[in-house]
Amino acid sequence: MQPILEVRDLSTYYHTPRGPVKAVDEVSFTLHPGQRFGLIGESGSGKSTIALSLLRLIRPPGQIESGSVRLDGVDLLSLSDEEMRQKRLADIALVSQGAMNSLNPVTRVRSLMEDGFRNHEIELSSEESEQRIAALLGRVGLPPTVANLYPHQLSGGMKQRVCIAIAISLGPKVIIADEPTSALDVVVQRRVMQTLRRVQEDIGSAVILIGHDMGLMAQFADHVGVMYAGKLVEEGPVRQIFAQPQHPYTQLLMDSLPSLDSRDMSGGVAGQPPNLLAPPPGCVFHPRCPYAFDRCRVDVPKLQMAAPHHRAACHLLDEKEKIAA
Numbered sequence: 001m002q003p004i005l006e007v008r009d010l011s012t013y014y015h016t017p018r019g020p021v022k023a024v025d026e027v028s029f030t031l032h033p034g035q036r037f038g039l040i041g042e043s044g045s046g047k048s049t050i051a052l053s054l055l056r057l058i059r060p061p062g063q064i065e066s067g068s069v070r071l072d073g074v075d076l077l078s079l080s081d082e083e084m085r086q087k088r089l090a091d092i093a094l095v096s097q098g099a100m101n102s103l104n105p106v107t108r109v110r111s112l113m114e115d116g117f118r119n120h121e122i123e124l125s126s127e128e129s130e131q132r133i134a135a136l137l138g139r140v141g142l143p144p145t146v147a148n149l150y151p152h153q154l155s156g157g158m159k160q161r162v163c164i165a166i167a168i169s170l171g172p173k174v175i176i177a178d179e180p181t182s183a184l185d186v187v188v189q190r191r192v193m194q195t196l197r198r199v200q201e202d203i204g205s206a207v208i209l210i211g212h213d214m215g216l217m218a219q220f221a222d223h224v225g226v227m228y229a230g231k232l233v234e235e236g237p238v239r240q241i242f243a244q245p246q247h248p249y250t251q252l253l254m255d256s257l258p259s260l261d262s263r264d265m266s267g268g269v270a271g272q273p274p275n276l277l278a279p280p281p282g283c284v285f286h287p288r289c290p291y292a293f294d295r296c297r298v299d300v301p302k303l304q305m306a307a308p309h310h311r312a313a314c315h316l317l318d319e320k321e322k323i324a325a
Contacts, residue, residue: 029235
C-alpha cells in the first residue's frame with residue numbers, strides 16, 4: 001500500500017537573537033491511508049511544530065529549514081501560498097488544541113462551516129448548504145440546531161465536535177488532531193475520541209493524533225512515534241511500543257503510567273528537557289538517561305530497526321547486537 005503522507009528529514013527552527021531553536025530536527029515518518037498515527041512526548045518536544053509545519057502554518061520567527069512533505073505524491077513545501085491554501089481543509093485538515101481559540105466567538109457555527117465551502121469555491125444553494133451542515137453536525141453527534149448557535153453557547157465537548165465537523169467538511173485525506181481533548185474531563189474526552197474515530201473511519205482519512213497521554217494513544221492509535229527534544233526517537237506499532245519499548249525515554253514514559261497493581265508513584269523521567277538553543281552533544285537524552293555510556297555523550301544515534309516495522313534511535317541497540325553476535 002502506498003503511503004498517503006511521506007515526511008522526510010523535516011527540520012523547523014525558531015530563529016532568536018541567541019541563535020536557532022531546533023524545534024523539529026530531521027524528522028521522518030510515513031502515514032498510510034486509514035492509519036491512526038500518534039505523536040507523543042513531553043511539552044516542548046516538537047509535536048505541535050510538526051503539525052504546523054505539515055500545514056505550512058509556521059510563522060516568523062519560525063521557519064521550515066529543510067525536508068519534504070509529500071501528500072499523495074505532492075510536495076506541500078514546494079507549493080505556492082495560494083496552492084497550499086487550497087490544500088488545507090480539502091486534503092489536509094486540523095483539529096486544533098483549544099476549540100474556543102480556533103472558533104470565532106462572534107460568528108455562528110453555520111457561518112464558520114460555510115466559510116470553508118466559500119474559500120474552496122464550492123457553490124451551494126441555501127437549502128443544499130443547510131442540508132450539508134446538518135449532515136456534518138449529525139456525523140459528530142450534534143443536532144442541526146447547533147448551526148444557529150455561537151461557540152460560547154456550547155460546552156467544551158460540543159465545541160470540539162464542531163471543530164471535527166469543520167475538519168471533515170471537505171473529506172480530507174489526512175486529519176491532524178493536536179491534543180483535541182486538552183482541558184476536557186475524562187468522560188467528554190472519551191466521547192470526543194470516539195467521534196473522531198468514527199468519522200475518520202466513515203470518510204477513510206488517516207489521522208495524526210498529537211498528545212502526551214499514553215493511555216489515550218493506546219486506545220486510539222495503531223502506530224506511535226515518540227518525540228524528544230525535536231527528534232523522533234522511536235516509532236512502531238502501538239502494541240509493540242507498549243509491550244517492548246526500545247528507547248529508554250519511551251521506557252520511562254511507560255513507567256510513569258499509574259498501575260492498579262502498585263501504589264508506587266516514583267516512576268517517570270528524572271530531570272528537565274534540554275535547552276534547544278544549546279542541546280547536549282551526542283544523544284540529546286543522555287543527561288537524563290539511566291543507561292547512558294561514553295558513546296552517548298559524543299555520537300548522535302540514528303533511527304534503526306529494532307524489530308519488524310519498529311525503529312529506535314539508541315546506541316544500546318548496537319550493544320545488544322554485539323552481545324548477540
